[in-house]
Amino acid sequence: MTAGTAPVPHGIPHGDREGRRDLRTLPKAHLHLHFTGSMRRATLMEMARERSMRLPRILHESEALQVEATHRGWFRFQRQYDAARAVVDGERAMRRIVREAAEDDAAEGSGRLELQVDPTSYAPHVGGLSPALEIVLDEARASEEATGVSIGIIVAASRMRHPLDARILARLAARNADRVVGFGLSNDERRGITADFAPAFRIARDAGLASVPHGGELLGPDHLSEVVEHLRPDRIGHGVRAADDPALLARIADAGIGLEVCPGSNASLGVYPSARDVPLRRLLDAGAQVALGADDPLLFDSRLLAQYETARQQGFSDAELARLAADSIRLSRAPEDVTARLLAGVEDWLAA
Incomplete structure (x- = not known):
């Protein structure tokens, strides 16, 4: 597969015999997608061959990674x-990832993409943190014009690194607060002390950036409460384990904190037995705003459209799927005109 050729997701019908609407044409926003994890598998294979790099077997096969929700998993x-990220060794590769992520979102009806990147991993190849972020921002502008998908960038720190590194990234994000729309915290939730990252999030909030840390996937309500208390999120990456604590879930819903729920990755990482077991219904019934996301489709073999299909398989009606799409749009940091256009498109989809 060459650059610029978007893959067609497997197993997703354009319509169905029951007359349900085509999910591809439902306008939506994609708020939980990681930079390297967004890569097409064919692109990864091609770049690895060009560099004479060997990749683990699982990355050669069209199947989802399946692990247990343990440290070993x-x-x-x-x-x-990390093996996939090793092929991203310069500007050309970085630009290709951004462009193809936008193309793939456009093919699935996403009108807004907020792509999450930690520039630390790519900085050694391009001369530093600032050049790494500038490459992503510049290609985001070009890809937006080429695809029609509105694109914002989220700068994310890692729990695996010192909290002072997070402050450096927060200041970098703040200096680019025109195209950078949020500041995140990713990687293993069991690492690091959540409160130690609070100063970095204050820097980001003071610059007007959304607070979008991960939380409530591998760990349960106690950890999620710490994320809410110390990092003051606008959205939580995952947050699905809030369903384990009705009081906490009600608190999150009442505060208007969005949840970026990724059923495919929850299943692949062993949080739930399958994507159909992810408690979407419980979250929505409690009044939570939910934005479905693909997380790392390179590894989980499950793109954005598949998350909506999972909700449909759980029994969600087209009206409820439209609500999910509208929530994703409202939770985004898209410009007002983009938000209005996409929400109008959701109404048109439902009226068709």
């Missing part, structure tokens, strides 16, 4: 992710 996931 996370280590296996991280090892595959």
